[in-house]
Amino acid sequence: MRYHYVEDHVRGHAVTWDGISLVVLAAFGLVTLLLTQISDVLSRLPQIIRAWRRVQHELRAKSDADPGGGTVAPTRGAHAQGKSGARQDES
Structure with a gap:
């Protein structure tokens, strides 16, 4: 028999x-x-849920304050501000 x-x-x-x-x-x-x-994540879960609810509340409040129904993404550069000098067609 082998014991090792x-x-x-x-x-x-x-x-x-x-x-x-x-x-x-x-x-x-x-x-x-x-x-x-897992224990660490579960101990932080209430904080994460509260933060997510605050974000949802802020987004709802922002969309309620915006009568247009949405936000326009900000653009960069002089062209976006109408300073490019290029002619813009009116349609």
Whole structure:
């Protein structure tokens, strides 16, 4: 009987108990890390929801104040301000 390692039948490589213990420790470390991250996100969730509601409220208030129903995206440059000197057709 072999006491020092366990056969890995899928790959045909010998796996030592040291290797098995390292994999188990790594798995527990990964699970701990994931649980910590999930806990952190869940603890911040109420703040995120409140912030999202404030954004929605501000957007609704802005759209209610704008009788045109929308906003026009700002443009840059002299041409957008009508200072290009080019003729504009009236349609």
